[in-house]
Amino acid sequence: MTLKDLARELGVSTATVSNAFNRPDQLSPKLRAHILTEARHLGYSGPDARARSLRTGRSRIIAVILAESLTYSLNDAVSSELLSGIAEVLDTRGHTLLLLSGRQNAASVPGASSIADGFIVYGLMPSLKLFSDLPPERPLVAVDFDIEDHATVHVDNEPACYAIARHALRTPTRRPAVINLRLTEQPCNGRIDDDQALLSAERTITRARLAGFQRAFAEAGIDPAEVPMWNIEENTFEVCTPVIEEILDLPEAERPDLLLCMSDRIALTVVTLAEQRGLRIPEDLRLTGFDGIAEGQYRAPRLTTIRQDSTEKGRIAARMILGMEPAESRVMATEMMIGDTCP
Amino acid sequence: MTLKDLARELGVSTATVSNAFNRPDQLSPKLRAHILTEARHLGYSGPDARARSLRTGRSRIIAVILAESLTYSLNDAVSSELLSGIAEVLDTRGHTLLLLSGRQNAASVPGASSIADGFIVYGLMPSLKLFSDLPPERPLVAVDFDIEDHATVHVDNEPACYAIARHALRTPTRRPAVINLRLTEQPCNGRIDDDQALLSAERTITRARLAGFQRAFAEAGIDPAEVPMWNIEENTFEVCTPVIEEILDLPEAERPDLLLCMSDRIALTVVTLAEQRGLRIPEDLRLTGFDGIAEGQYRAPRLTTIRQDSTEKGRIAARMILGMEPAESRVMATEMMIGDTCP
DNA sequence: GCTGCTAACTAAATCGTTCCAGTCCACCCT
DNA sequence: AGGGTGGACTGGAACGATTTAGTTAGCAGC
CATH class of the missing domain: 3.40.50.2300 (Response regulator)
Structure with missing residues (x-):
């Protein structure tokens, strides 16, 4: 059953049927009602989206x-x-x-x-x-x-990370460390050694976050090159676990007392694994996240983190695509949330 | 730049260009290579999906x-x-x-x-x-x-709920209660009174789960009609919170000591709010969930729940749609997971 | 009665493919 | 030489709508 069939059946032109569906003002209300009724009756469920999208060039x-x-x-x-x-x-x-x-x-x-x-x-x-x-x-x-x-x-990755690192470093810290997310060019799930060539030039987001941390380190009199770094390849509990176990199972003298994590998922995994080991947060271990996901705020200890409004980010992108706002590059503000993991 | 333009430009028929993209065996490899090279060169990025889907009737x-x-x-x-x-x-x-x-x-x-x-x-x-x-x-x-x-x-909602309720009722229980999810016909976020007419006939899933609980109650010598029930409209922390607060803030003599929840989200919200009130789980309050979501298993106390494999459910549905397996109704098995919230 | 105007409807081109039914030609077999 | 075969390519009709540029009919105005 196509629009053409329906038109033939009703003895009108295809243009009229098309108008009945798309432009009510182009035909008499009476005829339109008749067409719509008959359409339903004959099992025609409206213009085919495929043909329509070919003809109009838009698919919605x-x-x-x-x-x-x-x-x-x-x-x-x-x-x-x-x-x-x-x-x-x-x-x-x-x-x-x-x-x-x-x-x-x-x-x-x-x-x-x-x-x-x-x-x-x-x-x-x-x-x-x-x-x-x-x-x-x-x-x-x-x-x-x-x-x-x-x-x-x-989002304003660099300033946000600078700010949270600065906050964290206000408390005396002996062994800070960074857990990056997808920083390296080559997949690497674990400790990153000194070879800075490993760092991907393309991962602009991650680099910006790291740069923020490092600026704060330098300002606090810590040589950024001395701060140990790990990398995580995928932001899931499963992938995070072995890396974080490696960190937490270091001898106490080497174990970091501050972990700057590039995502809340990482930070939450740290919390879970630290609890299992009987480490107290924040007494034995302080940590910060990034993202501000709801899960990090439900239960104690609440994460100290940077909240970014990903939903709003999506809204903006969508509005740009639909032409509801100018499609020009935007940097969104974030908000630091002081939770229990790094007061 | 369309397929037709490209054909004209190259001095071949549109059919041949189309074949170059869709049926390599229909033309000489040499001509095909030539066409593909020129296509890329002239900025033609392959057949338009809209026209293709109209012609073939499939869009993938x-x-x-x-x-x-x-x-x-x-x-x-x-x-x-x-x-x-x-x-x-x-x-x-x-x-x-x-x-x-x-x-x-x-x-x-x-x-x-x-x-x-x-x-x-x-x-x-x-x-x-x-x-x-x-x-x-x-x-x-x-x-x-x-x-x-x-x-x-x-999934096998009724037997699964029967089994978990049965398990829960093995421990002496004084005041069991049920927290339903979208059970009622009319939106209702809170306590459900006796008026069984409120129950929606269409919510087959929810009804099946409740039926399972009730079978276990009856078997344990508890009149199902005496078990208080609440309803929750949307499976989110925000919507669950007020209802669960209402339950937990009942005078101690009325407060349930067992909560059968129809989702893990509900159960997790109970855990969070119970912790805030200093209630011990499972000593003061036992509870069960449904779904077996990962979040319920990360941290102590781990939920006692019914694990359903939603991912597999999706895979099956997709395979049916693609004709990879016969599209006949299926009931999937679930698995009871005994966690800490109801040992 | 003629003109002009509007509302209501139509004929036909078009969107960019795919694919059926050929056509053509070179080659092989007898 | 003639017939058969198959590989390589082509012509053109769909696919199911939208839309432009009309055509008609009715009516008001002078």
Whole structure:
């Protein structure tokens, strides 16, 4: 049953049926009512979205391309919140959300994605060439990484990390350490040795956070190069665990008494594993997170962290894509939350 | 730049260009290589997904229609896991995921959704008529609710709840109570009085869980009608809090010593609020959950709960939609996990 | 009665592909 | 030489809508 069939059946032109669905003002209310009734009656459920999108060039679909796997992105609090914010705005404007992962089979991206009216890209893609396959005339907004010729949405990573590190270092600290998230070029889950060449030039977010920490160290009279660093590859409990066990199981004389973590997930894993070992927080170990996820604030000890509003970040990106606000790069403010893990 | 332009530019037919992209065996490797090179060179990034989907009738997009708002669904552990499982399967088969909410502006559903090749519907829709607007010839699988003429995927709610309640009632219990999730027809966030007419006939999942609890009560010599019940409208910390505060702040003589909760989110909220009040778990208060979400197992006290594999549920639904397994209704097994909250 | 105007409706081109049904030609077999 | 075969490529009709540029009919104004 197509629009054409319906038109023939009713003895009107296809244009009129089309208008009945799309432009009520173009035909008499009476005829329109008749058409809609008959349509329902004959089992025609409205114009086919495929044909419509071909003809009009718009689908009311926005694609979100995620650097990590969909499985990860859907389970991680920060990216879920981002998606939430995006979905919220799209929903109110009658758009829908197509989820794509840039990771594994990037094949699906150029394939299906050209259906979308616009693209929101989250996190650094492994293959930047991916973008050359996207239709260049459709809008693209990058979230949490930089890309030429497109608007990006960020938070103030460096100042935020400087501020929280500075706060943490006000308390006398003997052995501070940093747990990075996806800092290195090559996958590395564990201690980072001195070889600074390992640091990825592309991970601008992570570098900015680290730079903030290091500025505070320097200011506090600590040589940043002396501060031990670990790296974590994926922001999940499972991946964090072995690295953090390695840290907490160091001999007491080497064990850090302050851990600056690049995410709340990492910090929460530290809390869990520290509790299991009978370490007292903050007496034996102080720590800070980043993100301000809800889970970190539910139960004692509440995380000391930087709250970023990922939902709002998503809303902004979505509004930019829909042209509701100018698509120019934005840096969002964050808020330091002093919890129990580093008073 | 379209396929036609490219064909003209190269002096070949459109059919040949199309074959170069879709059916390598239909033309000489040499010509194919030439076409692909020139395509890239002239800025043609492959066949337009919109036209293709119109012509072929397939888009490689599967729509997931969620009963709750997208914001909720993305933040809730259970539905995220379901989405994860779906995404995982779709990804490996080169399909993508379109997210739709059946809730607020159901308008977007009939509109954009007809682009999808198939539909997975999760949770009971407020307006069942919604489905009549979906193209009837495309496959549809329902998850966690029943709908005629379509395959559904469930867990064994009644036996699982019977088993956990039975386990809980082995310990002498003076005042058991049930905290339901979306049981009532009319929104009701708080105590449910005797009026059984309030119970929704459509919420088959919830009813099954309650039935399981009640069977165990009866068997233990407790009149199910005497067991106080509360209801919670949305499975979030924020919505749970006032109801649970109401329960925990009852005078000690009335306060339940066993809470059978229909979700881990509810149970976790109970843990948090009970801790704040200095109640000891399980000495002063025992409780059980449902779902087996990771968050409930990270930290002490670990929840006693029913673990359901939502990820696998998603995988199954996705495989049914893709025709990788027969689309016939399935009931999945669950597993009881004895944690610290009800040993 | 003619003109001009508006509301209501229509004919036909178009969107960018895919794919069926050929056509053409080179080559092989007998 | 003639017939058969198969590989390589093409023409053009769909797919199901939207939209532009009309056409008609009715009515008011002079």
